[in-house]
Amino acid sequence: xxxxxxxxxxxxxxxxxxxxxxxxIEGVQWGAISAEEIIDRSVIKxxxxxxxxxxxxxxxxPNDLRLGTDDRQQVCxxxxxxxxxxxxxxxYVDLPxxxxxxxxxxxxxxxLHCYCYVCSRPLVAKDTPRYHQLMPxxxxxxxxxxxxxxxxxxxxxxxxxxxxxxxxxxQPVYVEVGTTIQTNFRITEYGPDTPQxxxxxxxxxxxxxxxxxxxxxxxxxxxxxxRNWMWRVFPVMPPIIRPASKTGGGxxxxxxxxxxxVKLSNDLRRFDTKTLETVQVAKYNxxxxxxxxxxxxxxxxxxxxxxxxxxxxLCTALGGYYNSDYDSKQYHRGVASKTCIWSIYSGGKQxxxxxxxxxxxxxxxxxxxxxxxxxxxxxxAEVPIYQCMKLTYPERVNAYNIVRLTxxxxxxxxxxxxxxxxxxxxxxxxxxxxxxxxxxxxxxDEVHRHLIExxxxxxxxxxxxxxxxxxxxxIVPVTGNTMRIHxxxxxxxxxxxxGDEMNFQVARGEEERAEVQMMLASNNLIKNGSAIVCxxxxxxxxxxxxxxxxxxxxxxxxxxxxxxxxxxxxxxHVERRPYTGREAFSLILPRNLTMRKKDVVIVDGQWRExxxxxxxxxxxxxxxxVIRIDFGMKEAARFIRRAYRFLDVYGTRVRPFxxxxxxxxxxxKAPEGTPDDQLRDVLGDMAMRQLESRPGRNNLIDMYRSGxxxxxxxxxxxxxxxxxxxxxxxxxxxxxxxxxxxxxxxRRSYNDGLTPTELLTHARPCREGMASTVKKTGEVGRRHRQxxxxxxxxxxxxxxLTHDRTDYHQxxxxxxxx
Ligand SMILES: [Zn+2]
Ligand SMILES: [Zn+2]
Numbered sequence: 093x094x095x096x097x098x099x100x101x102x103x104x105x106x107x108x109x110x111x112x113x114x115x116x117i118e119g120v121q122w123g124a125i126s127a128e129e130i131i132d133r134s135v136i137k138x139x140x141x142x143x144x145x146x147x148x149x150x151x152x153x154p155n156d157l158r159l160g161t162d163d164r165q166q167v168c169x170x171x172x173x174x175x176x177x178x179x180x181x182x183x184y185v186d187l188p189x190x191x192x193x194x195x196x197x198x199x200x201x202x203x204l205h206c207y208c209y210v211c212s213r214p215l216v217a218k219d220t221p222r223y224h225q226l227m228p229x230x231x232x233x234x235x236x237x238x239x240x241x242x243x244x245x246x247x248x249x250x251x252x253x254x255x256x257x258x259x260x261x262x263q264p265v266y267v268e269v270g271t272t273i274q275t276n277f278r279i280t281e282y283g284p285d286t287p288q289x290x291x292x293x294x295x296x297x298x299x300x301x302x303x304x305x306x307x308x309x310x311x312x313x314x315x316x317x318x319r320n321w322m323w324r325v326f327p328v329m330p331p332i333i334r335p336a337s338k339t340g341g342g343x344x345x346x347x348x349x350x351x352x353x354v355k356l357s358n359d360l361r362r363f364d365t366k367t368l369e370t371v372q373v374a375k376y377n378x379x380x381x382x383x384x385x386x387x388x389x390x391x392x393x394x395x396x397x398x399x400x401x402x403x404x405x406l407c408t409a410l411g412g413y414y415n416s417d418y419d420s421k422q423y424h425r426g427v428a429s430k431t432c433i434w435s436i437y438s439g440g441k442q443x444x445x446x447x448x449x450x451x452x453x454x455x456x457x458x459x460x461x462x463x464x465x466x467x468x469x470x471x472x473a474e475v476p477i478y479q480c481m482k483l484t485y486p487e488r489v490n491a492y493n494i495v496r497l498t499x500x501x502x503x504x505x506x507x508x509x510x511x512x513x514x515x516x517x518x519x520x521x522x523x524x525x526x527x528x529x530x531x532x533x534x535x536x537d538e539v540h541r542h543l544i545e546x547x548x549x550x551x552x553x554x555x556x557x558x559x560x561x562x563x564x565x566x567i568v569p570v571t572g573n574t575m576r577i578h579x580x581x582x583x584x585x586x587x588x589x590x591g592d593e594m595n596f597q598v599a600r601g602e603e604e605r606a607e608v609q610m611m612l613a614s615n616n617l618i619k620n621g622s623a624i625v626c627x628x629x630x631x632x633x634x635x636x637x638x639x640x641x642x643x644x645x646x647x648x649x650x651x652x653x654x655x656x657x658x659x660x661x662x663x664x665h666v667e668r669r670p671y672t673g674r675e676a677f678s679l680i681l682p683r684n685l686t687m688r689k690k691d692v693v694i695v696d697g698q699w700r701e702x703x704x705x706x707x708x709x710x711x712x713x714x715x716x717x718v719i720r721i722d723f724g725m726k727e728a729a730r731f732i733r734r735a736y737r738f739l740d741v742y743g744t745r746v747r748p749f750x751x752x753x754x755x756x757x758x759x760x761k762a763p764e765g766t767p768d769d770q771l772r773d774v775l776g777d778m779a780m781r782q783l784e785s786r787p788g789r790n791n792l793i794d795m796y797r798s799g800x801x802x803x804x805x806x807x808x809x810x811x812x813x814x815x816x817x818x819x820x821x822x823x824x825x826x827x828x829x830x831x832x833x834x835x836x837x838x839r840r841s842y843n844d845g846l847t848p849t850e851l852l853t854h855a856r857p858c859r860e861g862m863a864s865t866v867k868k869t870g871e872v873g874r875r876h877r878q879x880x881x882x883x884x885x886x887x888x889x890x891x892x893l894t895h896d897r898t899d900y901h902q903x904x905x906x907x908x909x910x
Contacts, residue, residue, distance in 0.1 A: 123315035124196065127324040135159065135170050135181040138328050141355035143347055154350040155331050159183055162335035180330025185354050187324055188361045189371060189403055190295040192272045194411040196321035201266055201273055203298075203318055205239040206309050208254040209275075209289055210261040212301045214308060215242060217255035232310030251278065264289065264374075270404065271411030275374040279385050288382070290372040291403070295322050326353060326410060334437075346437065349413045356406040363399045370396045371403045456483055457597040458575075462553075463589050465576035466736045469658075470625055470729050471614040473551055473565035474576035475543065475596065477508050480569045483598050484512050484540040485547055489533050500541045501531050508569070511541040543567055548599040548608040551577065553585040553592065555873055560584030560624055564612040565596070579631070580732050581613050584624045614729035617720050621712035625732065629800055632706055633749050634739035636798030637789070639703040641673025641747070648746050649676045656680050656738040661730075674699040680734045682727060687718045706799025747789075755792040756843055758782045758811045768837045772815025775841070776808025783811070814838035814850070817857045825856070 140153040149155040157169030160180035168178035192200060207214055216222050216238060226234045242263070245252045252263040264287070265276040275289045298319040306313045334346040360368070376382045380400075383390040415435045438444050458479045465474050489497055503510030504523045514521040514531055515538040521531060533539065545568055552562045563584065570576070575594060582588065599608040617625050627635060649671045653664050664679050671679075675698075683697040689711075692702030708714050720728035743749050760778040762771060783790050792810075796802040809815070817836040818824050825836035838850045846854060 121315055123312070124193075124317065124320035125327070126317070126320045130182070130184050130325050130327045133182045134184045134327075136183045138183050138185050138350070138354055139358070141351045141358065143351055154328060154347050154354065156183065159328070159330045160332050162331045175332070178332070180332040182330065183328040185326040185328060185350075185357055187326055187357050187406070188368060189406075190291045190322040190324050191407050191410050192291075192294075193321050193323055194271050194414055196318075197268060197271070197273065200318065200321050201268060202235045202239050203309070203311070204266045204273070204294075205242045206235055207297070207301055207305070208256070208259060208261060209263060209293075209297055211254060211256060211259040212297050212305075213254070213256055213259070214305050215252065215255065215263065220255070230310070231308065235309045238309070262287075269373065270408060272373050272404070272407045275372070277374060277376045277382075279376050279382070287376075288372060289374055290369065291322070292369075293372075295319060295324070298322065323410065326357075346413075346434065349409070353406070353409050353413065356402065356409050360399065360402045360406055363395060363402070367393075367395045367399045371399045373400075373404070373407075454597060456600055457595055458483055459593055459595045460573075460575040462587060462592050462594045463574045463576045464579050464582075466579055466740055468568055468576070468578055469566075469614070469733045470578045470580045471563075471565055471612040472568050472578065473549065473596065474570040475549075475567045476572050476574065477569050478573075479575075480543040480567070481505065481508055481510070481512075483543050484600075485543060485598065486515070486538045486540050486600055489535050489537045489539060491535070494533055494535070497539045497541060498533050501533060501539060502529055509542045509544050511539050513540050514538065515540065543569065543598065545569060548605045549596040550599065550608055550611065551585070551594055551596050551613075553587050553594045555876070557586075557872075557876060558584075560616055561586075562611070563616055564608040564610070566612075567596075578613075578733070578736070579628055580625050580736065582628060583626055584613075584616060615725055617716065617725060617728055621717070623710040623714065623716040623720075625729075626710040626716060627706070627732070627735070630743050630749065631736055631739045632709065632798045632800040633794055634743035634747075635677075635704045635709055635735070636800075637747060637749075637794055638673035638677050638739070638742055639699070641676070643670040644673060644676050644746055645670055648741075649679070651745065652676065652738045652741040653679055655741045656734040658730075658733070661734075677735075677738070680731070680738050682719060682723050682731065685715075685719060685722065687713070687715065689713055703797075705797060749791065749794075751791040751795065753843070755783075755790050756807075756810050758843075760812070762813075768835070768839065769816055771813045771837070771839055772808050773812075775812030776804070777812075779811035780804065780807055783807070810842045813841050814846070814854060817853055819857065819860070825853075 135158050136152060136156055138152060138154055138156070140150050142150050143153055143155050144150060149157055149161075155161075157166065158181065160168045160170070160178045161175060164175050167174050168181070170181050171178050205215070216226060222241065226237065229237065242252055246263075246265050254261045254263065262278070264278075267274050267276060273294075277287050277289075279287065298317075298321070301318065303313040306318070311318060328350055329346070331344075331347070334344040336344050336347070374380075374382075376385050379385055381390065381392045383392070413434055436443065441447065458475070460476070460479065468474060487493060487497060497511070500509055500511040501514060501523065505512045511523060513523050514533070516534070516536075523531070545566075547567050549565050549567055550562055551565045554561070556562060561584070563581065565577070575596065577585070577587070577594070585594070587594070599605045613625055617623055646666070646668050650666055653666055653676075657664070666679065678694075678697055678699045681694065681697045681699065685694055685697045687694050689708050690702060690705075692704055692708045693700045694715075702708070704715065710716055716728055716732065719731050758779045760775060760782060762775055762778075766774050780793075783793050792802070792807060796804070796807060815838060816824055817838065836853055838846060838854060840846055840850060
């Protein structure tokens with residue numbers, strides 16, 4: 093981009109795109125942070141357990157001002173910024189003895205089985221048969237194998253010793269106890285060198301393992317050295333992410349836990365160095381004290397006992413900070429503590445991530461129980477007036493709306509349609525309890541007025557599984573307490589009205605309104621060729637039945653047509669004569685509509701032949717789709733709205749629909765010698781034939797043939813026989829024969845009634861069906877989250893390779909080389 097000609101012909105320098113140095117994140121490496129790194133990132137060492145003294149944070153305490161603050165009145169003692177700018181700073185607590193990090197406990201346990209506790213070398217020596225057995229395996233898989241070998245050797249051969257000649261140490265057995273790892277020694281003879289393995293010994297042992305020996309078992313000395321799996325210092329998070337409760341008073345629970353960790357480590361530090369050296373989590377032939385093995389009368393010094401207890405308390409406190417499952421005595425009682433700790437704070441549905449980061453509460457939205465209303469268009473939604481008075485639209489005053497807005501301001505917040513406040517520049521005038529005639533509007537004022545008819549909202553019903561779970565609507569304020577949507581949109585929202593709730597969010601501004609217009613329900617008519625906003629339930633029965641109507645009286649036709657008309661619709665001429673059902677329905681079809689599907693023939697808007705069922709109404713190249721393609725979205729949406737109202741009148745006043753057991757009565761008997769497993773089909777076919785050949789309308793058949801509800805199998809089971817009961821995967825319940833002497837075939841129908849044995853036989857798959865529905869509901873949600881998270885980490889690489897950036901292959905999406 094060099095230059096361009098200006099109006100006057102002079103060369104004008106074009107605006108240069110600034111060259112920005114581009115940095116690319118190639119990947120993220122996780123690892124265990126080392127004590128040196130923690131100290132390096134810390135601004136202070138926390139030594140005081142007390143948090144505040146008379147409301148002021150204590151120096152070197154968990155809330156020292158140098159860690160930043162959660163108080164708006166204060167500034168950070170380290171960077172000098174207030175709460176808005178200071179991100180908070182880390183600190184650390186110095187631990188007198190290393191402590192096993194609970195998060196790595198299982199890994200550490202496996203690792204300890206692989207290396208000698210004295211010389212830190214692998215317990216599988218080079219060039220032994222076992223070594224060659226290990227080599228072909230993936231390094232990270234070797235640990236598990238070795239762990240099993242060592243465990244077996246302990247159990248079967250009574251011990252394992254180091255294979256290196258100059259060492260040959262007898263290896264202890266390691267077990268998880270509480271939050272830490274206990275070392276169990278077996279001693280048969282008291283020698284001068286009592287085996288001992290203190291936390292410091294463990295730390296040293298981990299530190300001196302050779303890097304190559306670590307890689308042998310898939311460990312990474314660079315990124316996550318096993319010595320960092322033990323805490324020597326404990327990181328303290330800044331107070332800003334563990335804010336004190338402003339209302340309830342008292343400290344944050346994470347803060348209290350940090351405080352108790354500081355206190356416990358101070359307690360432990362009071363013991364002299366010599367006593368601290370004796371502290372270990374170990375047992376000797378089941379005894380806590382090594383000397384007891386040879387001398388049962390030996391009294392352990394009180395100090396050593398107390399130091400060990402203090403150390404274990406510290407371990408438990410550190411474990412409990414991250415996961416309350418490990419908390420103190422409750423851990424051993426098997427009761428999880430409800431106190432707020434790190435894993436509860438951050439993880440799970442109520443944790444920071446899912447509750448506050450991935451999903452947030454929003455302004456200008458309302459939630460309510462939904463109900464049906466077919467008096468509105470498919471892209472309208474009825475919102476109760478009391479909600480319209482809480483939600484507002486900020487409208488800028490101009491010459492065209494000043495009269496209306498002045499009236500709204502005059503009405504105020506309590507009279508509909510009013511306004512809640514007026515914004516003039518920086519000033520906000522609250523209209524609560526204010527007589528609105530004192531505010532004289534000027535051009536440019538922003539009136540936050542109540543919602544009125546035609547305002548745009550987005551509707552949403554959870555779970556939002558696909559795009560059509562969020563659609564645009566124009567609101568219609570109504571009296572009453574529920575929000576109402578058109579029945580044609582129940583399919584995309586997957587809504588029914590048995591207590592379902594939906595959210596509506598107001599589009600507050602011209603851009604938002606334009607965007608919502610693009611996602612109006614009437615713009616969402618298709619999905620894979622069949623209509624997604626479509627005919628459902630009673631409207632399908634009616635549209636099916638009207639096709640075989642031979643004579644509808646003039647006044648009824650008149651009523652149906654009148655009901656279907658809306659403001660702005662073209663007038664329809666109805667002749668003073670009885671109509672056939674097809675003639676009547678043709679009145680609301682677009683005049684030039686010509687289509688043919690199944691046996692349905694429509695020519696120039698005249699329905700000539702056939703019956704309209706679900707697939708002809710909603711399916712690919714069905715009526716809705718043909719109208720949408722030939723006449724546009726608007727016309728298709730209008731047709732749906734009209735047809736619903738037209739069919740509502742037909743289905744309630746011309747030929748009301750209801751369904752009784754009389755519709756299911758049949759007189760059939762299976763032919764002699766019908767095999768039991770064919771009973772359902774044979775009887776079902778007979779029942780179906782009989783119902784269909786009967787004179788007059790059969791409501792069950794109409795419901796099934798129209799596609800509104802029910803399947804052939806439902807009819808077979810009501811009128812014929814229930815037949816063989818099978819598990820959800822289709823296999824029969826053969827164990828019924830084995831255990832109860834009854835097979836899982838039910839020879840009766842719901843009409844006949846079941847025998848007690850049959851009832852119980854039927855109860856089992858019935859119950860299993862319900863249980864799997866319950867399970868599936870949660871599973872679908874979980875799977876949806878997993879898929880969306882997985883896809884968010886996909887990257888398209890050069891040469892059109894698809895790559896899972898996590899590289900862990902744990903999401904089921906793998907690297908595909910061409
Ligand atoms: Zn700061
Ligand atoms: Zn050794």
